[in-house]
Amino acid sequence: MGELYIGLMSGTSMDGVDAVIAEFDETQCEIHQAQTTPYPKVLKKQASDLIEKRVTSLENLGVLSTALGHFFAESVLDLVKNSSFKLSDIVAIGHHGQTVFHKPTRPEPFTLQLGNPSVIAAQTGIITVADFRSLDIALGGQGAPLTPVFHNWLFSNPDEIRVVVNIGGIANLTSLHPDKTLSGFDSGPGNTLMDAWSEQCIGKPYDTNGEWAATGQVLEPLLTYLMADPFFAKKPPKSTGREYFNLDWLKEALVVVKQLRPIDADIQATLSELTSQTIVNAISKFQSVARIILCGGGVHNAHLVSRLKACLASVAVESSLDHGIDPDWVEATAFAWLARARLKNLKGSCSTVTGARKSAVLGSVYLGPK
Numbered sequence: 001m002g003e004l005y006i007g008l009m010s011g012t013s014m015d016g017v018d019a020v021i022a023e024f025d026e027t028q029c030e031i032h033q034a035q036t037t038p039y040p041k042v043l044k045k046q047a048s049d050l051i052e053k054r055v056t057s058l059e060n061l062g063v064l065s066t067a068l069g070h071f072f073a074e075s076v077l078d079l080v081k082n083s084s085f086k087l088s089d090i091v092a093i094g095h096h097g098q099t100v101f102h103k104p105t106r107p108e109p110f111t112l113q114l115g116n117p118s119v120i121a122a123q124t125g126i127i128t129v130a131d132f133r134s135l136d137i138a139l140g141g142q143g144a145p146l147t148p149v150f151h152n153w154l155f156s157n158p159d160e161i162r163v164v165v166n167i168g169g170i171a172n173l174t175s176l177h178p179d180k181t182l183s184g185f186d187s188g189p190g191n192t193l194m195d196a197w198s199e200q201c202i203g204k205p206y207d208t209n210g211e212w213a214a215t216g217q218v219l220e221p222l223l224t225y226l227m228a229d230p231f232f233a234k235k236p237p238k239s240t241g242r243e244y245f246n247l248d249w250l251k252e253a254l255v256v257v258k259q260l261r262p263i264d265a266d267i268q269a270t271l272s273e274l275t276s277q278t279i280v281n282a283i284s285k286f287q288s289v290a291r292i293i294l295c296g297g298g299v300h301n302a303h304l305v306s307r308l309k310a311c312l313a314s315v316a317v318e319s320s321l322d323h324g325i326d327p328d329w330v331e332a333t334a335f336a337w338l339a340r341a342r343l344k345n346l347k348g349s350c351s352t353v354t355g356a357r358k359s360a361v362l363g364s365v366y367l368g369p370k
Helices: 041-053 058-081 117-124 134-138 148-155 192-202 208-214 220-227 247-256 264-283 302-311 327-343
Strands: 003-010 016-024 029-038 090-103 110-114 127-130 162-167 170-176 183-189 291-295 316-319 364-366
Touching (some): 003 058, 003 327, 016 058, 016 327, 041 058, 041 090, 058 090, 058 117, 090 327, 117 127, 117 364, 127 327, 148 170, 148 327, 162 264, 170 264, 183 192, 183 264, 192 264, 208 264, 208 302, 220 264, 291 302, 291 327, 302 316
Parallel strands (some): 003 090, 090 127, 162 291
Antiparallel strands (some): 170 183
């Protein structure tokens, strides 16, 4: 019997907080309970406005972080209530927090996640591990992606070269090579641009199954312009977020590339192709890949996945479900695993991924009341 940990993950798409109860032993994990709690509309708007406008008051910043802490805590309480476990059965919570700004570049690099972990520890009585990214950035790293170490633990195989592709708001890749050091990086936008364009044009928070994108035609001049962005040519280590890839970024491109009365669905098709092509181009940098393992919300975008499979026809492209873990819960499980690593004093980062001076034990520990 292993130990039980809770993982909380709210990504750049901000569709809700993913929460899992995961049991770990030294070599494997099992998810016992998982659920997504949608963001309350007011809270989501406050967080989205902060990310997009980048202007607030100190008071509003503190109030939002506390409100998010209560929201995450309530998600934990509901998760445990719906399970067969008690709060006292849980060793610790791994709390990613809501990223509102990520700037790993000089001068004065930093990353900022909101969702006061003290509130979570106080309300649940469970040790809460948070702030996983700051130490890596202080060591000269990107602070992201952090999931590759977990991907390596869960998905690596001594007999073949694999690439794990997580398609969240931002897409990131992990190269699992039996004979090489671990590597991984953000490839660029995953769902974030498609979601934002869908919300603006058709009032839906995401394009279900990519059905809307599938009705459009890729605008090649726009795609060419978008793919010329310097981020895509930059060598790893690299990471990014909504503070870079957002609707303002897209609208600037639309001003420069003067399509003749572009149809909204064509722009959506182009954004889908941008995600697909930048992922494929990133995978092409790795040699002799035998298997691609997909996870994250983008796995449900049938149009996007079909484009990936068409471009990667010589490689097996599979869901993480084929490897024992639902794609919706991989990231939350990763942060449960990182909480475990922190309490066991194990390194949660990898310097060859983030570019830090050295790998480190990650996370700050907040003790719940006795």
